Amino acid sequence: MTNELPLNKENILDAAEMVLRRYGPEKTSVVDVAKVLQVSHGTLYRHFASKASLREAVTERWLHRSIADPLEAIVLQSGGSSSERLRKWLEALISSKRTYAADDSEMFAMYAAVTLDAVEMIQLHVHRLILQIARIIDEGIQSGEFKPGQSEVIAKAIFIATSRFHHPAHAKEWVAEKTDEEFAAVWNLILSGIAASK
Amino acid sequence: MTNELPLNKENILDAAEMVLRRYGPEKTSVVDVAKVLQVSHGTLYRHFASKASLREAVTERWLHRSIADPLEAIVLQSGGSSSERLRKWLEALISSKRTYAADDSEMFAMYAAVTLDAVEMIQLHVHRLILQIARIIDEGIQSGEFKPGQSEVIAKAIFIATSRFHHPAHAKEWVAEKTDEEFAAVWNLILSGIAASK
Structure with a gap:
């Protein structure tokens, strides 16, 4: 997997906002956001625990x-x-x-x-x-x-x-x-x- | 069936309040209230349509x-x-x-x-x-x-x-x-x- 964007807070929030807008707060999980960012769940959980x-x-x-x-x-x-x-x-x-x-x-x-x-x-x-x-x-x-x-x-x-x-x-x-x-x-x-x- | 209470608005509301408190607004129907008052559904619907x-x-x-x-x-x-x-x-x-x-x-x-x-x-x-x-x-x-x-x-x-x-x-x-x-x-x-x- 390649990840062209550096994984900083702004990039994570951009991806999270996009996913939240698309699927709604109830259906969005940390895993969905990790997929969009092409990083592992573990990597993202280190930034956002829940x-x-x-x-x-x-x-x-x-x-x-x-x-x-x-x-x-x-x-x-x-x-x-x-x-x-x-x-x-x-x-x-x-x-x-x-x-x-x-x-x-x-x-x-x-x-x-x-x-x-x-x-x-x-x-x-x-x-x-x-x-x-x-x-x-x-x-x-x-x-x-x-x-x-x-x-x-x-x-x-x-x-x-x-x-x-x-x-x-x-x-x-x-x-x-x-x-x-x-x-x-x-x-x-x-x-x-x-x-x-x- | 006997109905000892006259069916006026106050009596209906007393019964309805009792049933609503017991079962909650979601589960209470006009039929439940009619049962407590021992009157037919039709009689009660003439007072409260819904x-x-x-x-x-x-x-x-x-x-x-x-x-x-x-x-x-x-x-x-x-x-x-x-x-x-x-x-x-x-x-x-x-x-x-x-x-x-x-x-x-x-x-x-x-x-x-x-x-x-x-x-x-x-x-x-x-x-x-x-x-x-x-x-x-x-x-x-x-x-x-x-x-x-x-x-x-x-x-x-x-x-x-x-x-x-x-x-x-x-x-x-x-x-x-x-x-x-x-x-x-x-x-x-x-x-x-x-x-x-x-």
């Missing part, structure tokens, strides 16, 4: 690339008010989740399933997002646009208060016509809660 | 009795500030859901399943709860404790912003140690959003 850890790693990479990295770009943008940036960030999170639920349903279903099992990995992902919100809040506090407060606690509250629109457990509700109107009501409540009194 | 409508009616009664009615009592209480009443109301909703998820798991599982199917019935239940919050908000606006605003829109935003703590799709997360701390953060954000500036 089907579950393979799924988790693929989902983690997907969450970074598809959700967290693009949102980071919004945090780093300059110009505009902090409340505009916060709303833009939340709308980008919500719209990316909705888009993936509809257009990348295999990965989204795997992510929804992994959410229940890989608690620690998901907590790290959520923590990264909360720190992004906290940076926007900090900026707003410094400029006097937002009330003083503990930015990370406020950021966490905002993330939780918008769960209905981005947590995968609610995906079935996102198609409802009233979702945008409901987000607007929650956004107004949040903004009213963080804005400095004029 | 297994789904029977489940929906049992869940609806359970939601009224176990969730909405006790919360109504909190709205009607006098004394204390509106923010105290609102927090008490939210904590009662959250604690009743958590208690039922743990101690009345058959009914809770049926309710979680029905939530996905009986959209209209659940919307009416949610609307009833939102109107209860709106009455507390209205009182607070009238007393000057809360900012002026559209009480029903604000109430809906508060209900949605606390989904993480009472929507059955999140039941698995309620056991986490940090849930109370997270609710406190969301509550502070909400209160900050509705309280009149001092």
